Amino acid sequence: MIHVTLSELMVIYLLLLLGGVGTMWVIRKIGTVRSAWRLRKTWVICQACSNHYQDTSPSTLPVCPECGRANERLPIREI
Numbered sequence: 001m002i003h004v005t006l007s008e009l010m011v012i013y014l015l016l017l018l019g020g021v022g023t024m025w026v027i028r029k030i031g032t033v034r035s036a037w038r039l040r041k042t043w044v045i046c047q048a049c050s051n052h053y054q055d056t057s058p059s060t061l062p063v064c065p066e067c068g069r070a071n072e073r074l075p076i077r078e079i
């Protein structure tokens with residue numbers, strides 16, 4: 001049997017609680033970053049008319065709905 005005082009038990013409880021909250025926060029943050037990255041991959045900026053449009057098709061050269069130009073999927077920079 002392990003002998004633990006009440007103060008040690010409270011410290012262990014708080015450490016476990018903080019560890020659980022920290023783990024959940026990290027998992028949630030990773031999910032948020034991954035979904036933002038996935039969403040950013042679907043947005044395309046037309047190189048001719050600067051129109052921003054979303055294209056979820058797997059084509060490598062999505063066509064701009066405004067001017068009809070085929071554009072490359074360039075990474076969108078964060079500001």
Ligand SMILES: [Zn+2]
Nearest residue numbers: 046049064067
């Ligand atoms: Zn365009």
